[in-house]
Amino acid sequence: MRRVWRRGDEVFAEVALPEEVADAADAFGLHPALLDAALHAMSIASAEEGSGTPVPFAWSGVSLHAVGARALRVRIAPDGRGGVTVDLFDEAGLPVASVESLVLREVSPEQLAVREDADSLFGVEWVSAVGGGSVEADSWAVLGAGGGLLAEGGRVFADVDALVASADELPGVVVLECGPVEGGSVPDVVRGQLAG
Numbered sequence: 001m002r003r004v005w006r007r008g009d010e011v012f013a014e015v016a017l018p019e020e021v022a023d024a025a026d027a028f029g030l031h032p033a034l035l036d037a038a039l040h041a042m043s044i045a046s047a048e049e050g051s052g053t054p055v056p057f058a059w060s061g062v063s064l065h066a067v068g069a070r071a072l073r074v075r076i077a078p079d080g081r082g083g084v085t086v087d088l089f090d091e092a093g094l095p096v097a098s099v100e101s102l103v104l105r106e107v108s109p110e111q112l113a114v115r116e117d118a119d120s121l122f123g124v125e126w127v128s129a130v131g132g133g134s135v136e137a138d139s140w141a142v143l144g145a146g147g148g149l150l151a152e153g154g155r156v157f158a159d160v161d162a163l164v165a166s167a168d169e170l171p172g173v174v175v176l177e178c179g180p181v182e183g184g185s186v187p188d189v190v191r192g193q194l195a196g
Helices: 019-027 032-049 147-152 160-166 188-194
Strands: 003-006 012-015 053-063 071-077 086-087 097-109 141-142 154-157 173-176
Touching: 012 032, 032 053, 032 071, 032 086, 141 160, 154 160
Parallel strands: 141 154, 141 173
Antiparallel strands: 003 012, 012 071, 053 097, 071 086, 086 097
């Protein structure tokens, strides 16, 4: 966020993507980090008033007018029905996106506080899908070269079409082998394989 200011009930802001992610703007209709930064203007305005933090609750009338924006000028104003309108423009003043009504709900600092005695509802648990796991060897297949997974008994297919054409019954688990990580992170390689 570069700037934020108020004029009566209206909130205005200027936001921009950091240089290191600006090139990714073309991959989205509206980059999520840019939209998030635009909506932070509401939090800053409410913090000045000493109230709770407003969070988006219900959206209606959302329109995308242009894609690939790297910076936005933001106008947030009351919609007259208990919500706000959000208008997003590029640096030339052309419309990028608009929201006819965004209903907000305030969250207090107490609601956001982490309770040390509370058990988390979420956790990470790895379940083996091959080898000594609970999946039978003939109930899974590998898409791609196979590599080390062949030793575990899976069937190998060049792609999804080959799997569907040759299988009487589709396996319960399909493993897509991603190539070696060279010049990128594991998530980047996986995204590239899935998008390709």
